[in-house]
Amino acid sequence: MRVYQKVILGILGILVIGVIGVTVYGMRVYEDTSKTFDQISQTVDRTTTKRKEAVSIEDRDPFSILLLGIDTGALGRTEQGRSDSMMVVTVNPEKKESTILSLDRDIYTQIVGYGTLDKLNHAYAFGGEAMSMDSVENLLDIPIDHYVTINMQGMRDLIDAVGGIEVTNEIDFTLEGVHVPKGTITLDGKTGLAYARMRKQDPEGDIGRQKRQREVVEKILKKVMSLDGVSNYQKILKAVEKNSKTDLTWEDMLDIGTNYIPAFTTINQEQLQGEGQLMNGVYYQLLGINQLLNAQNLLKEQLGLPTNDTLSQGDEYTDGYSDYQLYDDTTGYSDGEETDDAYVDDGSSY
Structure with missing residues (x-):
């Protein structure tokens, strides 16, 4: 049980509340929702942002959310934890679509504010939501406007709360005593958690997960x-x-519920992953130059921002990086040796 669980609650945690607040009539629902939101809403103190002016959800500006699945909240874990699941969601009401981009936790990148290159999921361990937002913003060269974090119990609770979800499972498997059969099935919280967690029996590994x-x-x-x-x-x-x-306010939620519902009718799913490589005995994902640029431009288009022909230079992402940081995904690695099947479990795997 680890992380995606939290992620799930993330996008939901935000939207659910907003949708409920404006679509359900009755003061009790409104008051209950507002009260809940007062408890989960926490601002974040960031040292940097690409936004000169904050986006206005009230005015239906396109915006982005970083969803972080934190590996605490169950099994007696109370430490800071790491964000072992990360998704960036862009929401564009004019285009009537949203994009969910999954980020591999092992991406080797600049940890902004910590002064080191490391796995992306370590940003949360070093500096919480603020450092995670700064590091992802730097990696993707887009503004990260808001965040949502979910702990490991979140997905299970939420799946049960909505009465289960239907999926077509392509792999019959058992994970820690929980059997998930092949075929079209309805998942409850327990089996849904296993479905989202399973990695080793999937031919695509972490990408399939x-x-x-x-x-x-x-x-x-x-x-x-x-x-x-x-x-x-x-x-x-x-x-x-x-x-x-989350750092979204109750008023933000109401505006999302009022103005952004059409943006969730079409949800595009994308993945940013690199090539696996061992460095000093530790497994990392190294990103391709074109691969990263394409992901950046995709999100920029969704946010109504100008795209680039090349990666930006001289910033915290590209300046002073070793040859291991990026590779030319049209010709191969510039240095080092690719090791697709090598994996070192440093304790951050599920």
Whole structure:
């Protein structure tokens, strides 16, 4: 049990509350939702941002959210933890679409504010939400406007709260005593957690797992926005209250529920991954130059920002990096040797 769980609650944690607040009539729902949001809403003190002016959700500006799945909240874990699941969501009401980009936790990148190159998921361990937002913003060269964190119990609670989700499972497997059969099945919280966690029995490994995580996020979101979600709002609020944090305000939620619903009718799913390589005995994902540039431009288009023909130079991402930082994904690595099948478990795997 680790992380995607939290992720899920993330996009939901945000949207669910906003949708409920404006679509369900009755002061009790409104008051309960507002009260829950007061408990989970926490501002973040950042040292840098690419925004000269904050986006206005009230004015229907496109915006981005960083979803972080934190590996604490269960199994007696109370430490800071790491963000072992990371997704960047861009929301564009004019285009009536959203994009979910999964980031591999092992991406080798600049940890902004810590002064080192390391795995991306270590940014949260070193500096919480602020350092994670700064590091992802630097990596993707886009503004990260808001965050949502979910701890490891979140996904299980939320799946149960919405009455389960239906998936077509392509791999019959058992994970830690939980059997998930092949075929079209309805997952409850227990089996849904296993479905999102399983990695070693998937031929695609962590990439296959991240695809399933995005699938679960999307299906929970749709369920939450349905009548099922509204009728079970108290269970949903309880799951959100116990397991999530965000810097979005209650007023933001109401505006999202009012102005952004069409943006969630089309949800594009993307993946940013590199090539696996061992450095000093530790496994990292090294990103390709074109691969990273394409991901940056995709998100910039969704946010209504100008795209680039090349990676920006002289910033904290590209300046002073070793040959290991990026490779030419049209010709291969510039240095070192690719080791696709090598993996060192440093304790951050599920």
